[in-house]
Amino acid sequence: MKSQLGADEARTLLEAQINGELPDERGRFGPFGGRYIPETLVPAFERLEEGVRRYLHDQEFQHDYRRELREWVGRPTALSHAPQLSKRWGTDVWLKREDLAHTGAHKINNAIGQALLAKRLGVKRVIAETGAGQHGVASAAACARVGLPCTVYMGAVDIERQAPNVDRMHRLGAEVVAVETGDKTLRAAIDEALRNWVTDPSGIYYLLGSAVGAHPYPYLVRELQSVIGLEARQQMIDQAGGLPDVAFACVGGGSNAIGLFYPLLADDIELIGVEAGGTGDGLGENAATLATGTPGVLQGSYTMILQDDDGQVQETHSISAGLDYSGVGPEHALLQATGRVKYISASDDESLAALEELCETEGILTALETSHAYAAARKWSQKNPGKRVLIGNSGRGDKDMPTLTKYPARIRTHARA
């Protein structure tokens, strides 16, 4: 299968993407995407696709969805100017505050939308996977809200590093299943959720948390997350006096990034996705899928993945559980191939330092995932003084306290330096 694009083809595909024509009827974003699933799951995906077609842009559904976003999620979320950070960096920095959304991250936009869809599809229960636990918490909350039982699959490694979120899920009425197979992180959790879905495809709704996987998930999640970029665009015009020169978002599976970027594609804004650079460039030392990966099929989609020469998917490393994933949403693979979005990475250390700096300057404890976007924006600012910078502040960092307490010495050293 091809993955390189000629200049003309790239232009045509970008235009189609801006015009809302992607994915195509086969679930493709140019060469990427598609639906690589076991035959046992085909009826489930067809039912889901039919449901998405019928309800997602239906007036009544949209009415309910928007009301829940407004009254329960707390949207629109604020756009905050960051005066201290701006002074330090020499740029004009604005933050789209998804950390202020209910349950503390952008994940809720997708979770409540899909929970409403699940309700309409008449399923008996909902299953979800989670990495950092944010999507698990959002799913548990959304399911409680619409009145559906929820089971969350979570890698055993993630359960350990995200203990507060596990407790939150339990309190929100969800069952949490520890996944002990494979890499025991997000990838294994998705596999396990899919295995469970196969056992009762008509009674179960699988609430996937990122813009990854087989069609229609990358499309569905993008549509539900685009509220981030739509709001931010208008808020920049209203509050900052114009669109930003650049926008940054962290990328794991890529749902908050596609939500922020998609409504900005037609604008003259440099878009930069920031992946987890981990501890180094070697295979297994990071989760920088777009920056260092190669094309392949993982969990239902043809996209960029971290793999060895034999096509075996590699385990990843990141200090942030939410970015610790060997694949990435297929629409990001296309945005990279067309050159519309640039994907770079920030290391564990750079991200920790950025987290600390944001705490000190703006009084915001951001998520470790989000910190990667700050680390990259900080570097960019040094070379582009005076520019207007938008950062997708995708979530809050309270959940990361167990990880952060392991790094007190390093952080203090940095703060003095």
Added chain:
Amino acid sequence: MPAHERLTAAIVAANDNNRPALVPFITAGYPEPGEFVNTLKSIAKVGDVIELGIPFSDPMADGMTIQRSSYVALQEGVSLEWIFNELEMAGVLGTPLVMMSYLNPLLAFGYERLAERARATGVCAFIVPDLPYEECEELRQALEKEGLGLIQLVTPATPRERLKMLCNASRGFVYAVTITGITGGDVGLPDDLADYLDDVAAVSEVPVCAGFGIRGPDDVANVAQHAAGAIVGSALVEVLEEGGDPKVFLRTLGGK
């Protein structure tokens, strides 16, 4: 004759002897890569067709047993390249081989090279559990050039029109998944299995082999009334896991 027809012929030959074709599945190189060729030769004496599982890091359609065996084989360095080299050394087995692989290792290997090496090493067809019909054209064509088949899977939930389409596209045999679940599950075969298998057989021109949940002689006998062959996967891998003799186990299920 194209390789996939040899596969069909082996199944028909078993049926001509008034017994179902026995299709043992093993994860290639498990539990000991050094024992792979011996294990293969041993089960080739009992099985009518051998299904070889290519280890993959994300076996999403498999249950615990095959996941575990896949993981161990990968740790031991088993790769598609290694498997082809071993098959070359093993020489002619006299029993047709089918490879079961998730798509990504095949993509990484390259479809043309894959088809050439497969044909040269006695592989007659491929089963790719994460490649639904809608996405299979490129691989199907590459395999066909070398006379190899792409075996389609059908399930009890497959609608009638789709069932016809899949059976029509399948070469060698049709893989009828008996349960809506994953391999190696605890649940027994469903009660309406007979009707389902009869339905598949009615629309399929190639033989129908039933797989998933076939663990013992009773299951094989149960399936034999309504399908041309029985695929035995997790139960056999468990025997290997416990250090048992696969040939002895397979003999209890029938075979040649």
